[in-house]
Amino acid sequence: MYADMVTARYYEERLQEEYLEGKQPAFDISAGPIPGELHLAAGQEAAAAGVCHHLRDDDVVTAPHRPHHVAIAKGVDLKRMTAEIFGRETGLSSGKGGHMHLFDPDVNFACSGIIAQGCPPAAGAGLAAKKRNTDSVAVAYLGEGAIDQGGFLESLNLAAVHDLPVVFVVEDNDWAISMPQERVTDVERPASRAGGFDMPGISVDHDDAIAVYEAAREAVGRARDGNGPTVLSVQVHRRMGHFMGDPQSYRSEADQEAATARDSVERLAADLRADGVDDDTLEDIRVAAHDRVDEAIAWAKEQPKPDPEAAYEDAFVNPPSGVTDTEPEFDLAGGADR
Ligand SMILES: Cc1ncc(C[n+]2csc(CCOP(=O)(O)OP(=O)(O)O)c2C)c(N)n1
Numbered sequence: 001m002y003a004d005m006v007t008a009r010y011y012e013e014r015l016q017e018e019y020l021e022g023k024q025p026a027f028d029i030s031a032g033p034i035p036g037e038l039h040l041a042a043g044q045e046a047a048a049a050g051v052c053h054h055l056r057d058d059d060v061v062t063a064p065h066r067p068h069h070v071a072i073a074k075g076v077d078l079k080r081m082t083a084e085i086f087g088r089e090t091g092l093s094s095g096k097g098g099h100m101h102l103f104d105p106d107v108n109f110a111c112s113g114i115i116a117q118g119c120p121p122a123a124g125a126g127l128a129a130k131k132r133n134t135d136s137v138a139v140a141y142l143g144e145g146a147i148d149q150g151g152f153l154e155s156l157n158l159a160a161v162h163d164l165p166v167v168f169v170v171e172d173n174d175w176a177i178s179m180p181q182e183r184v185t186d187v188e189r190p191a192s193r194a195g196g197f198d199m200p201g202i203s204v205d206h207d208d209a210i211a212v213y214e215a216a217r218e219a220v221g222r223a224r225d226g227n228g229p230t231v232l233s234v235q236v237h238r239r240m241g242h243f244m245g246d247p248q249s250y251r252s253e254a255d256q257e258a259a260t261a262r263d264s265v266e267r268l269a270a271d272l273r274a275d276g277v278d279d280d281t282l283e284d285i286r287v288a289a290h291d292r293v294d295e296a297i298a299w300a301k302e303q304p305k306p307d308p309e310a311a312y313e314d315a316f317v318n319p320p321s322g323v324t325d326t327e328p329e330f331d332l333a334g335g336a337d338r
């Protein structure tokens with residue numbers, strides 16, 4: 001878990017550097033080696049590692065727009081994920097999905113930029129596991145800003161009524177872009193949503209990786225043993241803006257400082273030291289994680305960019321007649337770098 005958390009934190013530090021290249025001075029979001037939006041999850045690593053360490057490759061995980069820490073903990077191929085984020089041909093989705101739409105069927109991981117989108121497919125994966133008589137489980141990650149979405153609430157109902165092996169993990173970082181939770185949702189803890197569907201809700205009120213691991217053992221175990229769904233809510237901290245380039249003018253300095261003061265990665269390191277793990281071992285894990293990240297980023301940057309014409313490939317299943325033969329109405333080649 002510590003290796004995954006250190007990897008995720010350093011990965012995002014490196015992505016941040018790469019992302020800012022060429023974007024200044026007027027913040028051109030389409031410029032530089034990573035075009036488009038970038039949502040970082042620094043401060044949320046415990047919610048990923050603590051849950052995903054109970055999972056196998058055949059278990060399904062869906063994540064939202066802030067996915068890197070979860071993808072890393074689920075075992076998504078780091079090189080191909082990085083190539084995807086850099087928009088390269090060898091990326092997980094040939095460079096067409098970008099950082100919010102990572103998809104790795106080898107470890108059953110997907111994410112989406114649409115809030116609560118991952119909940120219905122997770123319920124579907126749970127139903128598939130049940131019909132096939134396997135003991136696979138599905139985990140849907142969502143932010144606290146998504147707990148009023150119909151997709152979440154309807155999925156809770158389906159999972160409850162069919163006793164599906166699904167865990168809904170709410171990463172509560174207090175903010176939905178610039179909206180504080182208390183202004184839009186009248187529950188203190190997202191896990192209390194579970195009560196309305198007569199399923200268990202568990203809250204981990206601090207971003208303590210070991211506490212998350214223990215709570216997830218119960219939730220994942222219940223799903224795997226055929227005892228139905230759980231909502232697991234984890235209090236995490238958004239150390240960064242909503243996306244890269246967010247000036248966070250809506251957020252007090254005290255709130256930002258509080259988020260960075262609570263460092264779940266350091267907290268786990270301290271717990272491990274207290275359990276007798278020596279500094280050299282922790283340092284070895286850190287160095288190996290950094291090397292792995294640096295290697296993935298260097299590899300991704302060497303990968304070819306897709307041929308602009310490839311934008312038309314894999315876009316439709318059963319395309320309506322004529323669609324794939326249509327000449328582009330704009331000059332794709334001119335925008336090839338973007
Ligand atoms: C259905 C839908 N509505 C609105 C948006 C725009 N949007 C993107 S992120 C976001 C806030 C999400 O907050 P939360 O779920 O708490 O996740 P966090 O960003 O804090 O990780 C919104 C409203 C969207 N992507 N999808």
Ligand SMILES: [Mg+2]
Nearest residue numbers: 143144175176
């Ligand atoms: Mg949030």
